[in-house]
Amino acid sequence: MTATIALVDDDRNILTSVSIALQAEGFVTRVYSDGEAALKALVDNPPDLAVLDVKMPKMDGLELLRRLREKSQIPVIFLTSKDDELDEALGLAMGADDYIAKPFSQRLLIARIRAILRRTEALAAPVGEEPAQEVQPVLERGPLTMDPARHKVTWKGDTVTLTVTEFMILETLAQRPGIVKTRNQLMDAAYQDDIYVDDRTIDSHIKRVRRKFRQVDPEFDAIETLYGAGYRFSDE
Structure with a gap:
């Protein structure tokens, strides 16, 4: 089944370039240019994973994640400013799954998305049923x-x-x-x-x-x- 990735960033260039790269890898993408527009869509029609920019007008990524976590546990990757450990710490404390500092490699982002989706798939496998991929023991x-x-x-x-x-x-x-x-x-x-x-x-x-x-x-x-x-x- 094709995974759907939501991209939330006020930088149109990033939305366009990352969306094209993800689609080339077989993902379905949805793009949102601000946190307010994204929140309702992410709750009403959850994607398989969301990539959120921290610095956005109206509603920043941290507030978006806080409100999202009240209703959804979809995996989230944060895009943060380089070496901004405060953003990282707050995001992880609120339930982000990973973070990547800007400027970032699209190949790195895609690799992190695939890694999180693999772990999400393993976690979601019914008790007694092996997930599609071999899972390492504890x-x-x-x-x-x-x-x-x-x-x-x-x-x-x-x-x-x-x-x-x-x-x-x-x-x-x-x-x-x-x-x-x-x-x-x-x-x-x-x-x-x-x-x-x-x-x-x-x-x-x-x-x-x-x-x-x-x-x-x-x-x-x-x-x-x-x-x-x-x-x-x-x-x-």
């Missing part, structure tokens, strides 16, 4: 539990909310505790389809993951940095 490493099918992470029983990218990076590290993963290896896991990103982007993701875990456990130190080599996960 991963347990010491106090860490990761459920890829449900995109759920807990540390010592407390939930830690990660974006899709952060989840993939942590999963790659936790699959082989004690083994050092280079930035390139982590990029390959998190950014598929030959998408190029600066390797320092991985450092930023690791920083955010650590911060999120330390919000539930100030003593969290399971992700170790090996300067000049990469990162490793310790379950000791």
Whole structure:
């Protein structure tokens, strides 16, 4: 079944170019130029996923997501200003599934959309019925539990909310505790389809993951940095 993606942005150029790129990948698209116009449509006729810009007139993306979450749990990706951690933190706290900083690669956006839709499909599969794609088993490493099918992470029983990218990076590290993963290896896991990103982007993701875990456990130190080599996960 063809997935429908809603795009909400006051930049007409972004709406047009991203819509064309998504349609070329087989998606159906709906476009909205402001949050007020989008809200009713997203509630009355929910798409499979929505991409929301944060900075918009009338109703910004954060307010749109807040009001949307009162009535719908459709997956949401935020488009944020570069390095705007406040927007990211607020959006994830209100229920966004991932965020991408502008300017962004359309290939990266499409990869993130596909990753979220795969996880949504697995989560929606009826109990006892296997989803269309093979689902990885729950991963347990010491106090860490990761459920890829449900995109759920807990540390010592407390939930830690990660974006899709952060989840993939942590999963790659936790699959082989004690083994050092280079930035390139982590990029390959998190950014598929030959998408190029600066390797320092991985450092930023690791920083955010650590911060999120330390919000539930100030003593969290399971992700170790090996300067000049990469990162490793310790379950000791």
